[in-house]
Amino acid sequence: MRTQQNNIFSGIDFTLILLYLFLVIFGWMTIYAASYSEEHFQLFDFSTKYGKQMMWIVLSFILIIFILFIDAKFYEKFSSLIYLISLLTLVGLFVFGKKINGATSWYDLGITSLQPSEFAKFATVLALSKLLSDRQYDLSNIKNQIKAFVIIFLPAIFITLQPDPGSALVYAALFFVLYREGLPVYYIVIGASSIVLFILTLAFGFNLILLSTYVLISLFILYILFYRKISLKFYILKIVSLYTIIGLFIFSVDYVYNHLFEQRHRDRFNILLGKNTDIKGVGYNTNQSVLAIKSGGFSGKGYLQGDRTQGNFVPEHETDYIFSTIGEEWGFLGTSLLVIVFTLFVLRIIQLAERQKTTFSRAYGYGIAALFFFHYLINIGMVIGLFPTIGIPLPFFSYGGSGLWGFTILLFIFIKLDASKSYEL
Template sequence: MSSVTASRFDWVIILLFLALVSIGWFNIYSASYVDNVETFFDLGNIYTKQLMWIVLSLVLIVFILAIDVKFYERFGSIIYIVTLVALLGLFVLGKNINGATSWYSFGPVSLQPSEFAKAATALAIAKYVSDIQTNMALFKDQLRAFLIIALPALFIVPQPDPGSALIYAAFVFPLYREGMHYVYLLLGLFASVLFVGTLAIGVHWIAGFALLVGLGLLFYNRKLRPNKVKYFTVIFACVAFAFSVNYIFNNVFEQRHRDRFNIVLGKEVDAKGIGYNTNQSEIAIGSGGWLGKGWTDGTQTKGNFVPEQHTDYIFSTVGEEWGFVGSMLVVLLFVALIIRVLVLAERQKSQFARVYGYSVAAILFFHFFVNIGMVTGIFPTVGIPLPFFSYGGSGLWGFTILLFIFVRLDSGNYYYT
């Protein structure tokens, strides 16, 4: 790796990555530290193991950046297929941890393939969309792209790990950037509103609302002579979907998922049961005030009131010990990283690199947005970690690979014509 090549790496992304990983580790240390630990370097300590994963991730970064830039485009499909095989292999060789068969066990080390599948899927989507024969404005090409996205998600759901599978919805955004019609985004948004609205206020109100909106749009556009068959088909589909929500909610969702939705919607309060984590997380964040209680001085954190706080609920440690100011700093660092990735993606000469960059930004945003919404009680608990913060070697490596493949692609932008 020559100095010329190294000078082409985007050091803004690298510094933001290092800042987030460092701050994340300090919060993992605070959330998992106990006074009676004999030595800092005991691998039985959560923060020591995470530090080991961080050091190894730095070695991984050097490896990723040393690979020829064309490798990722040339072998993107093969990496994707290998990842699918790894996901399927879990049903035979996987290790069950906390009720989910999502890990391969190699002695003391466990790896979660779903964390690496995000980067593999991003490579596959980028390769497919950038193919000269692919046109994302065509329905048949859209279906193939959706199939590439759906396959890993379908393999992840029965592990069961619906939270990780939910992340694959983020791939809709890079497809939209490359020519897919915006109607898919609108339909997805409208379906989400119908689903939540039906649960919140009832099916008849929502079905009536959908009917009124559809008829109102038809009347508003009457001078354009709209296709009434299409309008009434969409209206019927929306009303039918609203009436199917309760069946899906009661027969497809597991009880724990129903409970979490009901808590967020205010239908039931279970501060000591299914809602305990979220309730304690909100207390921890709220108690931090403007400047926080100080590093390792959080009473909620030290008292272990938030179960498994070093994983999905790590942001509650930030809120309690660093306060509003520290929380906003973390949020701004994430926003800066996502915006930087988008800016670099837009300047790529290669469509492959651009699509991959948009995929990276979409995945990071989805994780960041949903996790903080989950920790603050805005969204139901769905088990989505905070990138570079939540404890876990597979998660850290997965996000590191995802991000630094793009750094390598961006550094090779000069070579594309």
């Protein structure tokens, strides 16, 4: 039987709230440092990026109250409608969108711009969670798997066509939700193996990787046949098919890389793989960010004392490369603290997700945990040169109202669902 909550803050997890506040405040401080100048130093100067970010943070608190005020049942009941609206906003960009940095990803609203891909994330997680919460839904069924894949890939396709492949890539993280809810593990294995084979083929060439892969597969098959005493005749067709599919995949890498990838993407992969050392061209951003982080040393140069940050040596240091500002000014201690807090933040979401009483709430919790983890892993890896530059923001740190609001909505819908876990949904 449902009881009434005393107020909108009843039952909310304050540990998660405190972690959120820490990240938002630290994020704003970093944006202030990244855009600080002696000509503009007032905290509430709304002509500056840190001033605008402060305004978006204040508005985020109003947004939080609104999210917590809405009954938790609303998010499940209207998840499909929210998802449909988000798809329409993505499609509308091709007619009404504004092109910025080569991608038509924004609506120009006059006083500000809105990036609908940031809001499509929570809408997609809601729709996926609704699908998974159906009592008749079984992820071992191929038809049900296809339904889930369609929900994930539709917004990703529209975002890729903008083109903004970096923002589209984050939707791959939602496969971990499907795995938690019963998707066969071989999908994860196939996906991870494909990525590894693709990168290895680019790095070492078709012949070496094909031969090495075939040798490893053959050894594995021999082990299965001889040590587990399995008859070859029952699996000959599957084995031949496996060799054929892998061979075709490796053979297609060169074509995909040279004909489907844009030149800027090829340049970034070439730098990552060591084929290109253009530190003054395509590799400039990553090289400068690594130098800035290294210059911070163990304890950093001090807040507002980063000469590389203040000298604008690192482009996009308020957005995609903001982690370099943390590294320069706070050093190893500051970056380690950030990684630890982000990790605790994600682990806390997973912990809360596991104690949910409904599949919808649990799946939603795992969905946002996967998205947050993917964002901070890829962004930090990109800034320190482990991954190619693909334009994924650091949650609560990268400058921008759409990103801040999108991540805030993602989180606080779950906080509302968790606060209502003891009530009938």
